Amino acid sequence: MAPRRPSLEALERGLNERDRGALARAITLVESVRCDDQRLSEELLMRVGPRTGRARRLGVSGPPGVGKSTLIEALGAHVIDLGLTVAVLAIDPSSAMIGGSILGDKMRMPRLTADPRAYVRPTPAGGELGGVARKTRDALLLCEAFGVDLVIVETVGVGQSETAVGDMVDTFLLLALGGAGDELQGIKRGIMERVDLVAVNKADGDGLPAARRAARDLMGALRVMRRRFSAWEPGALLVSGQTGHGVPELWSAVVAHRDAIETSGELAQLRRAQAHRALWSDVEHRVLTELRARRDVAERLHELESKVDAGELPASVAARSLLDLFRLPNPPPAQRTEVS
């Protein structure tokens, strides 16, 4: 069995030497919910800080089955062939709970999984989005310290995970499908306002005409959206992760987007805003986790919830009672205090 706790020096050296095993161990450390591991991982992140921030950060979102993993495999292979290195991370709290995506993604990305110039990391197991997002953000930084040129974060386009990914990448790519009707496939307006690129996937074989129509519709929709960056106008492309059609063009668009916002100064602005939001979402998540882990809170919770549910107590009064407990010294924990 591998040593439970690798030394910081060994991890740092391993990252410097581009040892994929060290990267895997470092990510395992930032994913750990143990308090002592968290201290260690914070120290590691501090040490590697100066070597982070250089990769292109790409988020890929879209509904289940739209072909995200297949396209990431094709895009990653293309990027590797250009002489670059790539890491693939995922945010998927829903499937993390049943552990579903781990095998699936490795199977969908055989080339990237096998190639030493790529690193595919399965979704962190379990937990709430706040915790999963923090872990993925830290894993992204470690991949940068390791020296990859491109980090791709995949997420299922449901719920808040899309926002979480949008909050950690430079370029946000949404995958859509043709033939799903002209109501824009239920793509939420909020998401359309955040995308930098839309790719209509599975533009191959019989699917091509429908994909072309969808791309035209999406272009029309994008044109009326408020622009996120003055230096970039979002557009729609046709791709096929299966045949590789449109993949070089997609990569060129990703590069063009990132270069444009870097030149205009908007990338620096974006990253500052993202770091600021990350700080507060992490604070919120940790405060809530700590609050819930307290024995006195756990003991009062059921009673307060029942009273609120029954209409016997205003929610605001119940909230106040819980927060008042939080101000007292922490009683011996009912369970191990873990921050996910």
Ligand SMILES: Nc1nc2c(ncn2[C@@H]2O[C@H](COP(=O)(O)OP(=O)(O)O)[C@@H](O)[C@H]2O)c(=O)[nH]1
């Ligand atoms: N025709 C076609 N099928 C594809 C393409 N990409 C993926 N698929 C199929 O769509 C299904 C879902 O693909 P997957 O990459 O796992 O989607 P994800 O859930 O978005 O990650 C699989 O059966 C793939 O074989 C494509 O470009 N063209």
Ligand SMILES: [Mg+2]
């Ligand atoms: Mg997938």
